[in-house]
Amino acid sequence: MADVRSLPIPDGLEGERVDAALARLFGLSRSRAADVVATGDVLVDGKTVAKSDRVHAGAWLEVTLPPPPAPPRPVAEPVPGMGILYEDSDIVVIDKPIGVAAHPTTGWTGPTVIGGLLGAGHTVATSGAAERQGIVHRLDANTTGVMVVAKSEVAYSRLKRAFKERTVDKGYHALVQGHPDPLRGTVDAPIDRHPSGDGRFAVVAGGKPSVTHYDTIEAFRAASLLDINLETGRTHQIRVHMSAVRHPCVGDLAYGADPTLAARLGVTRQWLHAVRLGFEHPTQGVRVEFESPYPDQLARALELVSADQP
Known part of the structure; x- marks a missing residue:
């Protein structure tokens, strides 16, 4: 059912x-x-009105909001190149390849981690929204590397708390x-x-607190290899923060990277890889690292x- 809202412009x-x-006002994308x-x-x-018209404080706004689209459901099919680094009855740790989203989202038609696990016969926790069951953290679709998924309900709740x-x-x-x-x-x-509403994120006054620590491993003539540790886990956090300090990830054209350098190095996406993930095992009580x-x-x-x- 459509949702009708009437209110003055703040x-x-x-x-x-x-x-x-x-x-x-309504938490929509642009x-x-x-x-x-x-x-x-x-x-x-x-x-x-037209979308580009300007509003004035006190004007009376009437909006008929359509019902939100139904969340997409994961498609259970194996994902080529998605390796299993570790698995037990509580967790499965994967090596996520390029071009794979963590879970289904509106507008994404490619493979997902959840769909790949289900398609290969693995079980995942049923906690969480239907389209992201078992997901306790995410990597961007074109960011590769280590990712953990909860298989049991206790693992889901404890890992979610650990990330929080x-x-x-x-x-x-x-x-x-x-x-x-x-x-x-x-x-x-x-x-x-990002204020443009084009799907990107940006450093914005009043945004969510975000902290990224970096250390230079090696400096080359045109670029530097960094070791990065995240305190927080915002969407696109590393990409946004590196771009904000004018050192975008090589190949990250959406955040200002040089396309000439990317082409010369044969990079078709951001040079960013989740090399390690360490946490206390949710049921065994020991520190594990992958x-x-x-x-x-x-x-x-x-x-x-x-x-x-x-």
Whole structure:
């Protein structure tokens, strides 16, 4: 059933575009807000508006919000190249390949970790939303490396708590452009959705607290290999923070990377790999740690950039 809302435009939205105002008021993406405007279901002082029109404080807003789409369900089919690093009755630790999302989302039609596990005969916990059962943390679709999925309900609840309480060691290697100064440091900057509404994220005042620690492993002429540890786990966190300090991950064109360098190194996605994951086993009470080697594309790019020395 459609959801009809009527309210005055708050003072804080004075001068905002209609689509931006809807996004902020109702938690929509900018693209979904624009779709609602396009249907004619948005009235300001009784008149239809365009998405680029500006709103004024105190104007009367009437919106008919369509029902949210049903969440996509995982498709159980094996995922080529998705290796199993460890498995017991409580957890399964995978080596996630490129082009695989953690779980189904609206608009994603590619393979998923959950679908791959189910398709290969593995069980996962039933806790969590239907489309992300067993998922306690995520990697971007084009970020590779170590990821743990809960198989039992107790593992799900304890691992979710461990990630929330930041007792999990999430270690990444990233090849970034240039040379960070200082060579070791911390990026502490809040992250939220990019104002453009195009799916990217950005450092935004009032965003969610986000902390990234980095240490330079080796500096090359055009790039630096970093060891990165996350305190928080925001979407695209490493990519956003490295771009914010003007050292985007090599190949990360969405966040400002040089396409010429990416092409020269044969990198078709961000050079970012989850190399290690350490946590207390949810039922055995011992600390466990898992590691993943670089995929071939990233290893080859590292060879090329290291050979390109003065």
